[in-house]
Amino acid sequence: LVIRLPRxxxxxxxxxxxxxxxxxPSGRCARDPLCFRCVSxxxxxxxxxxxxxxxxxxxxxxxxxxDVYCSLPEVGTKLNKQDEFGALESVKAASELYxxxxxxxxxxxxxxxxxxxxxxxxxxxxxxxxKMTLSNPSELDELMSEEAYERYIKSTEE
Amino acid sequence: MRQPAVRLVRxxxxxxAELLGLQDRWLRRLQAEPGTEAPSxxxxxxxxLCEPAGPVYTAGLRGGLTPEETARLRALGAEVRVxxxxxxxxxxxxxxxxxxxxxxxxxxGLRLRMHVAALEACAVRLCELQGLQGARARSxxxxxxxxxxxxxCAIGVRCGRHITSHxxxxxxxxxxxxxxxxxxxxLVGTGVTSLSKELQxxxxxxxxxxxxxxxxxxxxxxxxxxxxxPN
Numbered sequence: 001l002v003i004r005l006p007r008x009x010x011x012x013x014x015x016x017x018x019x020x021x022x023x024x025p026s027g028r029c030a031r032d033p034l035c036f037r038c039v040s041x042x043x044x045x046x047x048x049x050x051x052x053x054x055x056x057x058x059x060x061x062x063x064x065x066x067d068v069y070c071s072l073p074e075v076g077t078k079l080n081k082q083d084e085f086g087a088l089e090s091v092k093a094a095s096e097l098y099x100x101x102x103x104x105x106x107x108x109x110x111x112x113x114x115x116x117x118x119x120x121x122x123x124x125x126x127x128x129x130x131k132m133t134l135s136n137p138s139e140l141d142e143l144m145s146e147e148a149y150e151r152y153i154k155s156t157e158e
Numbered sequence: 159m160r161q162p163a164v165r166l167v168r169x170x171x172x173x174x175a176e177l178l179g180l181q182d183r184w185l186r187r188l189q190a191e192p193g194t195e196a197p198s199x200x201x202x203x204x205x206x207l208c209e210p211a212g213p214v215y216t217a218g219l220r221g222g223l224t225p226e227e228t229a230r231l232r233a234l235g236a237e238v239r240v241x242x243x244x245x246x247x248x249x250x251x252x253x254x255x256x257x258x259x260x261x262x263x264x265x266x267g268l269r270l271r272m273h274v275a276a277l278e279a280c281a282v283r284l285c286e287l288q289g290l291q292g293a294r295a296r297s298x299x300x301x302x303x304x305x306x307x308x309x310x311c312a313i314g315v316r317c318g319r320h321i322t323s324h325x326x327x328x329x330x331x332x333x334x335x336x337x338x339x340x341x342x343x344x345l346v347g348t349g350v351t352s353l354s355k356e357l358q359x360x361x362x363x364x365x366x367x368x369x370x371x372x373x374x375x376x377x378x379x380x381x382x383x384x385x386x387x388p389n
Binding site for chain 1: 218219220242243244245269270271273274298301302313314315316317318319343
């Protein structure tokens with residue numbers, strides 16, 4: 001299925017980057033499966049310049065959602081942590097996406113316009129959503145480790 | 159264990175814009191409430207029900223209506239609105255039961271996909287209670303409730319911060335010719351139907367309301383609290 005994104009929508013994606021990464025819940029609820037994997041390529045350099053974060057959805061989320069369509073913000077959009085920055089749609093339910101970090105959107109994954117299935121097929125590699133600068137890199141400390149995320153998901157399945 | 163409570167808000171026959179306005183007020187109210195654990199007795203949200211007073215076509219978050227189509231539909235005397243719900247284009251009008259549950263999914267222990275499945279189950283159950291067998295939900299992209307290849311109930315939902323909005327539209331005695339001017343939900347080659355058409359008698363929104371509420375309580379495992387007028 002190919003979706004036609006309105007002109008104002010862009011797709012953001014995740015790219016696999018070297019560097020440390022973490023998990024963060026997009027919402028405040030333990031049962032929210034929509035968590036992001038954030039990869040920062042320059043986490044070790046946060047004292048000298050902002051890093052670039054790449055956001056997408058987790059494998060757990062893409063499995064929970066099934067086929068998804070994405071709507072994403074314009075490059076240049078400034079986001080504060082918890083700001084709504086777009087939506088994912090599946091089974092005729094459109095879910096708002098909230099930014100786990102503060103910064104500015106630098107790139108969105110245009111390939112998702114042609115191939116939205118990438119979000120499901122490759123959520124950690126080419127199915128990324130957005131890239132953004134990190135204006136407050138200390139927010140990365142609030143991300144979960146992979147182990148914590150796995151525990152978090154298990155706790156929501158009770 | 160006490161069941162969660164949902165506020166029942168029956169608007170009767172009102173313009174679609176009024177339903178949207180009330181929906182927005184409930185959304186703001188629920189999104190402002192903190193915490194995932196509500197004290198027992200607090201409502202998990204509101205069940206907004208109405209019958210649209212006039213014809214209106216709506217598009218979803220992904221669109222579904224071109225500017226040309228919009229102009230053409232307005233020329234027919236219908237309103238055209240864009241919403242933030244999932245799904246593409248559909249029609250709402252007199253004779254249709256429009257149900258917008260504005261629910262805090264956390265308080266009901268529901269995932270979004272389960273909420274969509276529950277909405278479909280309500281429509282299927284309602285059909286059964288009206289004596290109509292064979293209604294079934296179908297998987298994406300055919301989300302909705304069908305009798306063979308005729309859709310009797312459309313679904314389109316939005317969720318932000320775990321609060322849902324929009325919901326389902328069930329054709330009771332809808333004038334189905336309004337659907338001929340669009341490709342409903344973007345599904346070329348499918349049909350639409352109504353309870354009246356299937357049961358070969360005039361079935362009103364008022365008639366289906368009580369069994370619909372029974373189905374909703376059963377499926378969402380909640381109680382419904384009436385109020386005399388919307389807040």
